[in-house]
Amino acid sequence: MRATPRLLGVAAAAVAVLSLVACGSNLSSGSNGDNRSNADGPVVLGVLVDQTAYLKTVDQGVLKGINAAVKAINDQGGVLGGRQLQVVSGDMAADPQKQVQAFQRIMGTDKPALFVNGFSSAGNAAVAPLAKSQHVPMVVASVVPQQDAEWIFSTITPVRYETGTRVEYLQHDGITKVGILYDPTPYNKQQLQVISDQLKAAGIDIAGAEQHASDAVDLRPQVSKLLGAGAQAIIKLSSGPTQIVAAKALADAGSRAPLLIGIESRANIVQASAAYPHVLVVASPLQVNAVLKEADRSQSVKSFTDTNPAEQDPTYVGRGWDAVFLAAAALEKAGSTDGQALRDALESMDSYAGTSGAYDYTASDHYGITSNPDYLAKITETSVDIVFTPKR
Amino acid sequence: MINTLAIGLSLGCVYGFVAVGFALIYRTTGVMNFGQGAFVMLGGMGAGYAGQEWGLPLAVSALIGVCFAVIGGLVLVLTVVLPLWKRGAGDLITMLGTLLFLVASENLVLNLMGSDPRPVPPIPPHFTLSAAGLRIDSQSLWIVAAAVVVSAGLGAFIAKTPTGVAMRAVATDQNVARLMGVNPARIAVVVFAAAALIGGIGGVLVAPLQFAAWNAAHLYNIKGFVAAVVGGVLDVRTAFLGGLVVGVAEAFILTYASSSYLDVILLGFLLLLLLLRPGGLFGRAVAVKY
Numbered sequence: 001m002r003a004t005p006r007l008l009g010v011a012a013a014a015v016a017v018l019s020l021v022a023c024g025s026n027l028s029s030g031s032n033g034d035n036r037s038n039a040d041g042p043v044v045l046g047v048l049v050d051q052t053a054y055l056k057t058v059d060q061g062v063l064k065g066i067n068a069a070v071k072a073i074n075d076q077g078g079v080l081g082g083r084q085l086q087v088v089s090g091d092m093a094a095d096p097q098k099q100v101q102a103f104q105r106i107m108g109t110d111k112p113a114l115f116v117n118g119f120s121s122a123g124n125a126a127v128a129p130l131a132k133s134q135h136v137p138m139v140v141a142s143v144v145p146q147q148d149a150e151w152i153f154s155t156i157t158p159v160r161y162e163t164g165t166r167v168e169y170l171q172h173d174g175i176t177k178v179g180i181l182y183d184p185t186p187y188n189k190q191q192l193q194v195i196s197d198q199l200k201a202a203g204i205d206i207a208g209a210e211q212h213a214s215d216a217v218d219l220r221p222q223v224s225k226l227l228g229a230g231a232q233a234i235i236k237l238s239s240g241p242t243q244i245v246a247a248k249a250l251a252d253a254g255s256r257a258p259l260l261i262g263i264e265s266r267a268n269i270v271q272a273s274a275a276y277p278h279v280l281v282v283a284s285p286l287q288v289n290a291v292l293k294e295a296d297r298s299q300s301v302k303s304f305t306d307t308n309p310a311e312q313d314p315t316y317v318g319r320g321w322d323a324v325f326l327a328a329a330a331l332e333k334a335g336s337t338d339g340q341a342l343r344d345a346l347e348s349m350d351s352y353a354g355t356s357g358a359y360d361y362t363a364s365d366h367y368g369i370t371s372n373p374d375y376l377a378k379i380t381e382t383s384v385d386i387v388f389t390p391k392r
Numbered sequence: 393m394i395n396t397l398a399i400g401l402s403l404g405c406v407y408g409f410v411a412v413g414f415a416l417i418y419r420t421t422g423v424m425n426f427g428q429g430a431f432v433m434l435g436g437m438g439a440g441y442a443g444q445e446w447g448l449p450l451a452v453s454a455l456i457g458v459c460f461a462v463i464g465g466l467v468l469v470l471t472v473v474l475p476l477w478k479r480g481a482g483d484l485i486t487m488l489g490t491l492l493f494l495v496a497s498e499n500l501v502l503n504l505m506g507s508d509p510r511p512v513p514p515i516p517p518h519f520t521l522s523a524a525g526l527r528i529d530s531q532s533l534w535i536v537a538a539a540v541v542v543s544a545g546l547g548a549f550i551a552k553t554p555t556g557v558a559m560r561a562v563a564t565d566q567n568v569a570r571l572m573g574v575n576p577a578r579i580a581v582v583v584f585a586a587a588a589l590i591g592g593i594g595g596v597l598v599a600p601l602q603f604a605a606w607n608a609a610h611l612y613n614i615k616g617f618v619a620a621v622v623g624g625v626l627d628v629r630t631a632f633l634g635g636l637v638v639g640v641a642e643a644f645i646l647t648y649a650s651s652s653y654l655d656v657i658l659l660g661f662l663l664l665l666l667l668l669r670p671g672g673l674f675g676r677a678v679a680v681k682y
Contacts, residue, residue, distance in 0.1 A: 052499065054607055056507040184652075210651040217602040217611055218406075220399045221646035228395075241509040244603050252601070254520065254527055267508040271603070274511065 042086035043079055043337055045070070045327060046112035046136075048102050048127070050120060053094035054215055054240055057265045058316045059118035062141050063089065065320025066116055072307055073324065079331045085324070088112060096126035103127045107134060113337035114139065114330070116323045119316070121145070121187035128152050135339035137330070137346060139323040141316065143187045144366045151339075153346050153366045155319045155326070157263070157284070157356060159187075161372040161390075163195035165282050166235055166260045169376050169388045171202050173258075175233050179226025180209040181219065181246055183238035191237040191262075207231040216242050223249035233258045243268045247276035266313035266379070273380045280387055283377040284356050286314040291384050300353045314355070322354035394526055396647045397640060402532040402601070404639020405539045408632035409594035410616025411623060412543050413587040415631035418620075419550060420559035420583045421576075422483065422566075426491040427468050429613025430498065431591025435461040436604030437501050439596045440510025450513050457512075458592035465588020468493045469581050477566070477576070494609055501606040512599035535597045542590055543632035550628065559583060622662050624672025633674050638662065 047066055049059035070085045078084045088110045090102030099120065106112060107130075115131070115138040117124055124138065125145035131138050132148045139153045156162075170178060178199065182188040192209060199206055207229035210222035223246065226234060234257055236246050243261050250259055258278045261269070266287075273279045285292065285301050304314070304321055311317055329352055331337065333345035351360035351368075359368035376388040413428040439457030442448045448456070472489040481489075514531040521528045550556035559579050561569035566576045595604065602608075615638060623634020638658070645657050665673060 052502060054507075056502070060507070210646070211654075212651060215607055215611060217605075217608055218403055220403070221396065221643045222651055224395060224399060225647045241603060241605055244509055244511075248601065248603070252520075252527065252529055254522065265508075271509060271511055 040083070042084045043331060044086050044088055044110045044112040045324065046103070046106045046110065046115040047087050047089040047117065048092045048099050048106075048115060048123065049089060049118035050094045050123075051089075051091040055094045055119050057267060058141075058239070059120075061265065061313060061316030062118045062320035062323075065317035065322075066324050067320075068308055068317070069321045069324035069328075073328050079328050080335070080337075085328070092118070092120060092123045094120055094123070096120070096122045099123035100126050100130065103130055107136070112136065113339070114327045114342060116320070116327060117141065121185050121190075124152060125186050135343075137339060137343045139326050139346075141319040141323065143190055145186065146190075149366060151343055153326070153361055153368070155322045155354070155356060155359070156367070157372070157374055158367040158369055159191050159194045160198070161369070161374055162262050162282050163191055163237075164198055165372060165374050165376055165388075165390045166262075167195065167198040167202050167204065168390045169260070169280070170199075170204055170233060172388060173233075175204065175258075177205040177207050177230050178233045178235055179207045179223075179229065179231030181212060181222060181226070181234060181236045181238060181242075182209060183212055183214040183216075183242070185214060185238070188237045195235065195237070212238065212242065214238060214240060214242065216245060219245045219249040220252055223255075224253055227253055227255055227257065231257060233260060236261045239264055239268075241268055243272040243279075244275060247272035247279055250278070251276040260376075263315060263374075265316065269379045270381050273378070279378070280376050281379055283375045283379065283384075283386075284315050284318065285373055285375070286318045286355050287379065288375050288377050288384055288386050289314075291386060298353055298355075300355050304355045318355035322352075322356055322359070325354065326352055326359060394524075396643050398526055398528055398532075400640030400643030401636060402529075402535065402639070403643060404619075404636035405532070405535045406594070406598050406602075406612070406635070407615045407619040407638050408539050408543070408623075408635025409535070409590065409598070410612045411619035411631040411635045412539070412546065412628045413591045413594075414617055414620035415623075415625050415628045416546060416550075416587045416590070417583055418563075418625050419628065420556075420563050421473075421580050422563045423473060423490065423580075424483070424487045425468075425584075425587065426487060426613060426617070427464075427493040427497070428587065428591055428616060429609040429611070430468075430494045431461040431464055431588040432595040432598065432612045432616075433501065433604070433606065433609035434464045434497065434588075435592030435595025436512060436599035436608070437505055437510055437595075437606060438592075440512045440599060440604040441505045443512060444510055450515070453512075454596045457596045458589060461588045461592025461595060462585055463588075464493075464497060465584045465591075466581070468588075469584035473580060473584065474577055477580075494613060498606055498609050505606065507606060509603040509605040510599070512596065512604055514600035515597075529601065531597065531600045535594075535601070538593060538597055539632060539635075542593070543629050546586075546590075547627060547629040555579075555582075618659070618662060622665065622673055624674050626672075627674070630672060630674035634672065637665075637673060 049063050074084050092099035117140040119141045121142040124140045124142045128145045128148040131151040144154045262282045330345040333349045334341035357369035357373035361368040375386045378385045417425040435457040438460030439453045442453035442456040476486050519530045558574045562576045562579045619635035619638045620631040624630035
């Protein structure tokens with residue numbers, strides 16, 4: 001029996017070691033030391049994405065796009081006169097604290113030229129001060145944080161377009177009162193502020209704005225409350241599997257009110273649409289590519305689909321793809337891997353036509369997209385229909 | 393208001409289902425099993441995965457989901473609980489072991505079945521009862537019926553049968569129970585398998601109303617645990633009632649108070665109730681093993 005505490009101690013140590021290992025970074029193709037200063041070695045791109053938690057679905061797409069773009073660029077000779085791009089990824093597990101830890105670990109071991117991050121607005125906000133203090137630019141698939149944003153560049157459609165597409169549709173459809181569902185992430189709070197102003201300007205009343213946890217499994221009380229307050233449509237700002245939960249709640253309430261969701265993964269859209277037939281989704285050009293007229297298909301979308309012909313859920317893959325091509329363009333413009341030079345290059349380089357829109361970053365605009373590229377669509381397992389096209 | 397009550401009761405049945413599993417294991421083995429939510433998740437994800445990936449009909453995929461949960465229960469008791477007992481680990485260490493099982497099972501399901509939520513169809517015929525503005529989904533009726541039958545049946549089984557007495561003896565004192573001819577290990581295996589079975593059935597029944605996802609285990613766990621404590625963790629029937637209290641309170645807070653401060657208000661309210669009734673609303677005055 002004397003061995004028991006020792007055994008438990010060993011077990012606890014093993015758990016601690018395994019936890020540390022599980023939190024570790026993944027090196028795609030080997031790396032050591034300071035790659036920023038090694039003029040002949042690979043140019044390292046740090047990648048902080050969720051590989052194990054609720055954002056995994058979307059961040060997997062981002063990572064897939066990053067790897068596809070890195071391969072495409074390396075196949076064409078790399079950057080800076082022949083240097084290969086190399087991805088070093090860390091799992092941030094949808095946890096800002098883990099994103100900070102992964103950032104510090106990768107900075108400490110691989111010294112990447114840039115970071116290309118995933119969808120977590122909270123995670124990217126958490127590392128923004130570190131990016132600023134350590135002079136490393138980040139191209140992210142989330143909103144630009146409100147503080148310490150100087151080194152963060154976004155590949156997402158600006159909030160005003162993702163929300164505005166829905167507000168324009170509501171106006172077009174004659175809807176005068178809406179309910180809003182949101183979760184407490186920075187992205188959602190920013191969206192809530194923007195859409196509240198847009199709805200007010202459009203003369204549409206807000207029946208209520210109800211918050212829910214990002215991993216909620218039942219939204220019937222919130223939906224029932226909003227419908228009871230006279231909402232003729234529900235705008236859902238939050239993303240992830242809660243789209244399905246909201247759709248089921250509306251179906252359960254016997255409602256026919258449209259559920260307007262934002263940019264979302266295909267898996268969640270299809271399940272939400274199967275649960276409730278009145279789901280409308282803000283869709284990127286890639287998501288409605290199959291039904292776009294030839295004249296409306298951009299060259300970058302064509303290139304992406306030629307390179308990734310079997311991609312079933314291209315939205316987030318496209319964001320990762322765009323981020324790497326933006327990073328590569330910045331590296332060429334800067335002519336080095338120096339952080340300050342790369343940041344300046346991102347702000348001053350020519351417009352880059354990506355899969356999600358045309359990016360033209362400036363010192364005051366780290367979204368770069370200045371024309372609404374999105375559509376409002378009805379997407380099911382077997383069909384894609386564009387329901388509404390907002391003003392460009 | 394009646395609609396809010398109906399939603400709350402439906403939510404409460406889900407929490408009650410998990411709470412029954414908590415109470416069953418605690419009442420009969422003295423282990424606070426924080427892996428209970430994993431059984432619900434395994435049931436839902438197993439059924440959803442089998443239906444979606446293998447194209448199996450609901451009855452078969454549901455059976456597979458329940459089997460996943462039971463296997464999970466057996467893995468937990470045989471590889472975590474019993475070895476810890478054998479080495480004389482205390483209640484706290486055993487509880488930690490069950491919590492680690494929950495985390496491990498979520499991670500395993502994430503990597504084996506993917507991060508996408510899995511759809512589970514409702515039990516046919518699917519219909520909605522509608523009267524005077526009140527709507528009740530047929531799946532909710534299945535959940536209520538199953539929860540009532542399970543909690544009442546288990547309560548009677550534990551209170552009235554020789555096996556139930558043996559279970560309680562193990563919970564009171566394993567050494568004394570052993571002297572009385574009861575094998576605590578065997579009882580533990582039976583109890584964990586039964587609790588996993590209940591959790592698995594709950595997961596299959598709940599998924600059509602919500603969804604099955606790898607990360608839902610801890611949510612069910614938290615609300616189910618709170619429900620069990622609020623109702624009284626020493627009795628499966630009162631634990632189920634605790635689920636109803638938590639579910640109804642949640643629905644009313646969301647509808648008439650604030651969705652932003654749901655957890656603060658809900659847990660504050662429940663804490664207040666427990667200060668007034670420390671043994672649980674419907675339980676005994678002193679929350680100790682016996």
